[in-house]
Amino acid sequence: MMKTLYLILVLFIPAVTLAQTGSLKGRLTNGGEPLPAVNIVIKGISANATSTEKGYYELKNIVPGTYEVSFSAVGYLTEKLKITIPNGEAAVLNGNLKENSSKLNEVVVTGVSRATELRRNPVPIAVMTKKEMNENVNNNIIDAIVKGVPGINAVTTGPNISKPFIRGLGYNRVLTLYDGIRQEGQQWGDEHGIEIDQYGIGRAEVIKGPASLTYGSDALAGVINLIPAVADGAEGILKGDYVADYHTNNGMVGTSLGLAYIKNDWRYNFRATVKSAHDYQNKIDGFVYNTGFREFNLSGTARVDKKWGSSQLTATLYDNKQEIPDGSRDSLTRSFTKQVNEAGNDNIRNRPLVSNDELRSYTIAPLHQRIQHYRLYTRNDFKLGEGSLQASVGLQRSARREYNHPTLAEQAGLYVVLNTLNYDLKYNLPSIAGIESTIGVNGMYQTNRSKTGTDFPIPDYNLFDAGAFLFAKKTFGKLDLSGGIRYDNRHMKWNDFYVGPNAENGFEQQVRLPDTAGAHLQFPAFKHVYKGLLGSLGATYNVSERLLLKANIARGYRAPNITEIGSNGLDPGAHIVYLGNRSFSPEFSLQEDIGVIAYLKDVDLIAEFFNNQIDHYIYQSKLTDANGNPIVIVPGNSTYQYQQSKAKLYGAEFTVNLHPRNLKWLAFNNSLAYVNGINKNQELIAASSGAAKYLPFIPPFHIRSELKVTLQQAYGIFSKIYFKAEADAYTAQNHFYALDDTETATPGYTLINFGAGTTIKRKSEKTFCELFFQIDNLFDKAYQSNLNRLKYFEYYTVSPNGHLGIYNIGRNLSFKAIFPF
Template sequence: MKTTRTLLLLIITTIHFAAYAQNGSLKGRLTGGSEPLAYATVVLTGTQTGTTSNDKGHYELKNIKPGSYEVSFSAIGYLTEKYKVTIQSGQVTTLSGNLKENNSKLNEVVVTGVSRATELRQNPVPIAVMTKREMNENVNNNIIDAIVKGVPGVSAVTTGPNISKPFIRGLGYNRVLTLYDGIRQEGQQWGDEHGIEIDQYGIGRAEVIKGPASLIYGSDALAGVINMIPAMPENGDGVLKGDYLADYHTNNGMIGTSLGLAYKKTDWKYTFRATAKTAHDYQNKVDGFVYNTGFREYNLSGNVRTDKKWGFWQLSGTLYDNKQEIPDGSRDSLSRRFTKQVAEGAADDIKNRPLVSDNELRSYAIAPLHQRIQHYRLYSFGELKMGQSSLDVALGLQQSIRGEYNHPTMVNQPGLYVVLNTLNYDVKYNLPAFAGIESTIGVNGMYQTNRSKAATDFPIPDYNLFDAGTFFFAKKTFGKLDLSGGIRYDNRNIRWNDFYVGPNPDNGFTKHVALPDTAGANLQFPAFRHTYHGVSGSLGLTYNVSERLLLKANIARGYRAPNITEIGSNGLDPGAHIVYLGDRTFKPEFSLQQDIGIISYLKDADLIAEFFNNNIDNYIFQAKLNDANGNPVVIVPGNSTYKYQQSKARLYGAEVTVNLHPQKLKWLAFNNSLAYVTGINKDQKLIAQSNGAAKYLPFIPPVHVRSELKFNLQQNGKTFSKTYFKLEADIYAAQNRFYALDNTETATPGYTLINVGAGTKIKTKSERTFCELFLQVDNLFDKAYQSNLNRLKYFEYYTASPNGRSGICNIGRNVSLKVMFPF
């Protein structure tokens, strides 16, 4: 019996190997230009047989039945190539492919503003995509400035090089929803004086929606969405991969360093990144070094993901810790040298402070007057496939801690200290397709608590907020026409109890006083409770005239509930040097925006034209407060007072892109864009009373033209590849359409900045990438200028100055060098 079993096993094994020997195999190498294409996809069309190339571009498919096949080679950022191949019994067939870079982005898949992953050509909403390489080539102090360079229609309100608040088509703050990996970022977005709390070196891709996205995201997406998606490197199974990055900027001495690791084991992926950045004060040729604009920032992030047949699941966490100095613009009236605050109250004479030393201006040490922003995030999301349907679930926990240390006599005593806790939730059910209609129902929102801790200034009350919205979205394809749209209902409840502020005998300032011991205290924030409701939606279409020509049209209704400062503020924000006054009677904002777009990716050119018209009811904006005699209202000495206003508004404009890349001159690209927006205040009574000073909305960017002449070396050598040189012109027109009432804004002259850049990839003899270099010189001719969105433009204590200039200029010439070492 034992002998029989052994004989049967030998026969079966022999038959198996004989059958295997009769099959053939396919191998080869994939390249892009002269570069090996690592982790590209190889598939036998119509079969389940496929693989990916290794880090040198080589691939191999074994045990293929003899016959004729179509082989598909594909990789992100490259055009898919298909070949016919015949596999013969017992033989190895060799087939290599050289893929061309895909300049057209119409086939790119986006995940922002849609219920499920969708090709750009099927999405009627205006959306732009920036890759990691594009962001690397736009070297900047922060990620938002890189996006501003790459996406027409996006601008930023700045407070020095490290603080940029994104604006889309003239709208910002809580109207632009910032996402990190699809989870909404919550960190006191109403504040001017801190950035978006995200590690710029860890971002692999950015998707920008230009227009209302309330249908999917609810309140706070009235102007659009910026979704920053972390890099998820591809690597072989059981192989630890990583990269080390070093970044240096000459203007403010910014030093950035970042280490990333990635590991894959079967269907599990792990990533980790640690980043540190530090800088001293920035400089320009008019102001010299601008005191108290340095920073020190740390970031940690980690991620684990598994992809299974049933779907996928991901768990991620981030930590952000930034000490950012607080500029106030005080200086000597004659020399224009910056001074520093060393006393408080009546003892502090703003116009007679001691001068800042040269050592302090160049020091990396954080000054006593600074803010510390900490942001912690833990989130998870996944997808469960259920036949022809699927369920997507996302949960996120965030904590934002913001402390502003503005007391020179008590440097460890924060003037502002607020802790914001947020729970995000998002559930979507993608229904099975019915009659060709893909549809999704979903519910998402958040729960928030905000608390002040051991501070001396209280611009906003402690509050609780609960937000919930439900939506339905559907799309259907009719030949070349894609039609999509949906409707949403939102409910947001915000409340706070009586908030008292009284004297603090321990430090001589004020403190939060809790009930019932409120004797001698002031009721700064009377109790408030309100629920805001909103209906939003969109309807749009795309028409694919051809593979290269696309027409888009969309109409969307946006919704935004007033934020906490707009309805509840009543105090000093020390970092902004502004006393904010809100109005609890404000109504929600509702917008109705129409978009029309023409997109054409031709053989020798990319032509894109997008036009929009946006009418907003109950538009909320901030304006300087003057008394009856026209003098600025001063509640806290040395600080401006702003009161929020509400009226109807209209914004309209266009973005036009013309990129020339002639096929006969493959080494040359001439890229051009123009962005234009006008913001009109429709409060006719106020306009008449102010003799036209209130005609325009605040924070509207001027006409912006950007041109780039880029030279790509086609003959890559064994050592250098993907070498490029570029010359850029950033042209900003004068902004004479501004909100002039009570000198809230002033006219801004136009200016042109010339930038140059270069980059290359250095390879080893084994064709592995040793490093990538990116060199950028911004403001080559050291132009002195002020952006109309530069908050420091208004940091001035004198009515006249010896050099005839007022306020603080933007950053001067900056040479930056970024080096990336993959391993």
Template sequence: MKSFLLLLIFVFTSQIPRAQTCVIKGKVLANNVPLSHVSISLVNARHGTLSNQQGFYELKNIPAGSYNILFSAIGYEPKQLKIALKSDAPLILDVTLNESSSTLNEVVITGASRATVVRKSPIPVAVMTKKMMDQNVNNNLIDAIVKGVPGVSAVTTGPNISKPFIRGLGYNRVLTLYDGLRQEGQQWGDEHGIEIDQYGIARAEVVKGPASLTYGSDALAGVINMIPAMPSSGDNKLGGDITTDYHSNNGMIGTSLGLGYRNNSWQYILRATARQAYSYSNHIDGTVFGTAFKEYNLSGMARVDKSWGYTKMGLTLYDNHQEIPDGSRDSLSRRFTRQVLDNGDDIKNRPVVPADELKSYTINPLHQRIQHYRLYNNTEVKLGGGTLDILLGAQQSIRREYNHPTLPDQAGLYVVLNTLSYAVKYNMPDLAGFETTIGVGGMYQDNRSKNGTDFPIPDYNLFDIGGYFFTKKSWGKLDFSGGLRLDNRTINWDNFYVGTNAITGFGTHVTNNMAGANLQFPAFNHHYQGISGSAGLTYNITDKLLIKGNVARGYRAPNITEIGSNGLDPGAHIVYLGNRNFKPEFNTQADIGVMAYLRDADLSLEVFNNQIQNYIYQTRLTDANGNPVVIVPGNLTYQYQQSKARLYGAEVTLNFHPAQVKWLAFNNSLAYVEGLNKNETLLAQHGNAAKYLPFIPPLHVHSGINITAQRTYHAFSKPYFKLDADLYAAQNHFYALDNTETYTAGYHLISAGIGSTLKNKKDRVICDLFIQVDNLFDTAYQSNLNRLKYFEYYSASPNGRLGIYNMGRNLSFKIIVPF
């Protein structure tokens, strides 16, 4: 069916008559120096490109007419010009941008139907460019975003597993997108990260707040859209880059090759990446056994731009071998131990891991393997004065967790998730100044267990469809945007029986007529429906000062673990118990923001209040005497709960960039969120122990000084030095019932970095160099969002420390060589 639809698209678009087309090209400069990675776009026309290393750009296949062309880049004032294209003769347009430390005007696409400037959007939006992510050298992409966007945090399980949270809400409440396509890879789980190549991302756009209007269920907290990088290249020339990355703490070695080729209106992209690391270390735990990984990525894209619009086809392949830490140790030496038996295993009497295996790149037999494949097509056709956008995608996620030391090739968990996604929208012609979009989108999904021994979720089918309209309009200084959406989702599964394999003694999926068959998942069929929407205003008091307000209603259907769980997830070391009677979550969030663009500083203040109905969360299960319920020895038991909840907080940024001291930038931010459990019955029984919600990040203050030279020193072009300080307050507002969470002490981290672009005598770029030290003073700390904090089997230890600590000092090097 997908192939047939794609064929129809190509046949249809090939029959559209060609209009007269034009070309725009030129060079972008700043201080008489070529400026690369500048975004050049035709406003509301979806034609765009980036300037190359020499500052050159070119836009092709543009129908004759009048346009507004916009030039924007982080650190520079955007420039918008009105142009008229009347013939096939190229329009030569050279532009000079003026420097600014402001990032508040960045043009974004996420969260809106058409190109939108941040200052015009009433919805809180943040942008991270590739340059910013490169300077925030990290073990994974989500951690880089956490460093750069106030209000974003992450639940982690080691350095390569980070799940994004926005304003205290995470898992599948945060919808992650790759090039506009929703990421479907069992994102509700704890023990694996997002399946995306961190070296292949050009920018990340973050919507903070309900975005269900545009994307449907699962965008209750917001959206993170990761846009793939497109290596620059001239016509009929092969261009690209080679990236090499090294981290001292866990020996992480990353290598990525990106290639780009352009032939007239066609563009081709290819990227291959390999990363590996041994287990990380800190001075409390030493080397944390079970946190090594090996990851491989391959992606490709082909795009053609014509007078009728464009179409592009993308493919990504992801393969990750990730070790599974369980935190077992020797009680006296606190050295890590490992499991060697299935039957008869005693967690507190396992053998100590030999020293030579702690820093080995060889993956432990007890590990997980995650494979993710994605094929998608995005086509835009000019139609009736507007544009028709069609996005079709197919994804497959294969997840295996090997947890049987006596049979290392036998997976404990083995599930295959298949997803077909679709989205069709029509950007209507302007009517009385209103820019309106109507659309429909959804997905079909099925999950199947294969040859595993543990079955935490059933084999289910899911069908999702939703329709919406979105409109925006400007009246002088006032900008409005808003709309409504209706979503429908059906989830069902058949009776699922589990028995015992007579040879291995492990669990196995069986039919109901087999002796000893146990009905682990009774049949289920349920339909969920929700209405979402938003309305907001931005008022430009002056060119330098504006205020924003937005009210949004979000919707999220319960995910499969929340309604269907009934078994051990071996990677998480948790037995999950779901509730088939859960209702959908709905939230109403109000946002108010103030932004000021001053001569020497930028200021933004955003406050929010989020009321949630039917909020779903995990809590440890205890018996009538308050003792932990143990269903599978050595594993915790969690049961999902549902109640009302409220989250509120604020983000503040204050960035100084003195006009007379262009080499200096002093950036500061503060992020605060409070999460309150509104379950009156639970509060009456347990008081303050149940007052707060789990997984709420503490107050976070960030300050950074960036000193950037304004000229070239020999081969070093504009070298920079940065010093960052991150203060995390103690988290004493936590969900304490049944020791689900515990108090987390405050801490501060210092990092420093230097870097530069190296150029030859002909002013051509040789490479970009980044050197950084994180946790400069090797501080011992535990983040309250670090799941390893709770990996502990003893009530006391000789050094007074319980659980596993975060990574110690890490020195990293990154070099990017363009060609």
């Protein structure tokens, strides 16, 4: 009997034990879309799990009771919920995680010696993700960044040409990088944009403030680093995406195919893109003649990751045919006209009208520019014990042709080829007493050569640039300190450049020694070395995990670019004769930045203040004679001469983003940006009766608000459904460079935009496509941005409809679909 009783107890006790445990299971999503790799932890016990690819999880053998369950994942707010687990049953607990707006723990690579958490960098840096750029549907990548980062603006010449400005400074003062390699494509000009495929960018990092310490010249105002998307996912499976993009205003059609493949330690990426558009329109001008474009992009990358480090090889090709607007019209009807005769026989008042078919045609007009940009670079990272060596070498070739001869369509007016060799070498030393330090050298060798053109605004030149720097950072408890010094050296030279008549076409051509009979010396030989000693020092104090105080002081440097010192001729695309000044000194700035960043439970608060003093600031001004009348060297074209003086810029940016945790569906994002630019040339200000008080191209006070509603569940095949409404307001800009009508006052305006998007799932729950819809300028507001160059494209002093110059783009509906596979 005892043996029988023992046997019954042995069989019964496990059943009792089993009956005294329960389990927990559920599914984790974000807006109805499954979330993989979420960590699930039950407080007070050791039970934990990770969600599957479809968001499911399960924890077994849990003693019954009430517990606090925590769901956490990178990029999402941690969710804590209470659940009661009953005896012998499975409790179900689903979680809907909200994306975390805080980017303090994100790792950035721009403006630092090695990858650094954003919270530990005292320099103001903004990050834009691929998701954010997709939701800001635009004609080009710079306009997407302008929408997403306070303090960033763009000088535009139509929808596809945008040059970034950071806190009132642009052109060669903003350094654009592609995957960390400085972009060199004659960026000093107005009439062409950034030669980068917008659909291939996976992330953008923006430095607001001098970054000369690590990059040298041209980073005086800041840096925009456009980082391509990289391959991820399962090994041995070809993945990719197809993008279809359409805009109603100018009929822009964009298609892009991306492929990605991973095998062993190798990653491969490829992308091909085509964009095409006809003229854009607004309700004042109708269709704006010669603003269409056709753009092609190809890119390919191969990367290997090993124990010794990594190596990457990338090649890109950009080919853009961009029409050149000149703003000529019929004086009474204000209909656009077109040039059909050469300058000597051209009468602006007798030009023929542009037909409606031409305004809506995707065929590129005879008067256009063609920009071809080729890039080949390698980036390498070698582990050397406790340190590492980073080495990058890049080759770029930018060929730019402007076709401005209506009777000789194949004859380029401007044809220049810019070749650049970039190099960057950094050694990250082993940490010594907690100090992380880096020494490095970087720079470039560059040549510019004129080809078979008829206009020669700049000479053929050679440039060699080198800079060495030391950067260090250390943490003292809650305080992070970083800074360094740099010495820069830039050699610029060119030989005598002669221009003479071309008997074959009746225009001018470059004439080379020794046969210079009948030619004139347009650019006398020049040789100069520009030098700069730079430094920066900054600190971040972590008051708490969510509250930071930042301060930084930096000395920036920029050597004069080729147009500022060497130009002497017509740039046909800009319709401006530029005159340079060989005696210019480099620009030096001293900028102080102070920032307060708080990512709180229900709100993000960011306040950034800056004060920037610039010595030898270079700017353009119309050239006039002793009587104040504009000097015309080439009929129908303005003449500008570069000036130099002291300048001061100061301002602030504020961000207030509301995201109540109890209202997961709601986000209310707001930003304000203000900058003022003061010309410190007191003699010129006095002589002009105050007309020269302000610097040119300073953006007005900018307020942007976005109300976004994201549905927190899926509806059939539709998930991650969102709706947003935006108000983009610019106040009037009455602080402008008014001397000789270089600029004029700009009225304020407010644009109302609307957007929506969703993800469509297959039955397998894999994404079929992502859809984005946007209406920009919903009420078709007629406006002129003060940074719109077309505002000044006007041949008459009065207009029958009361409007002068060309207006910005009107209402635009855009549709974008991304099909991953």
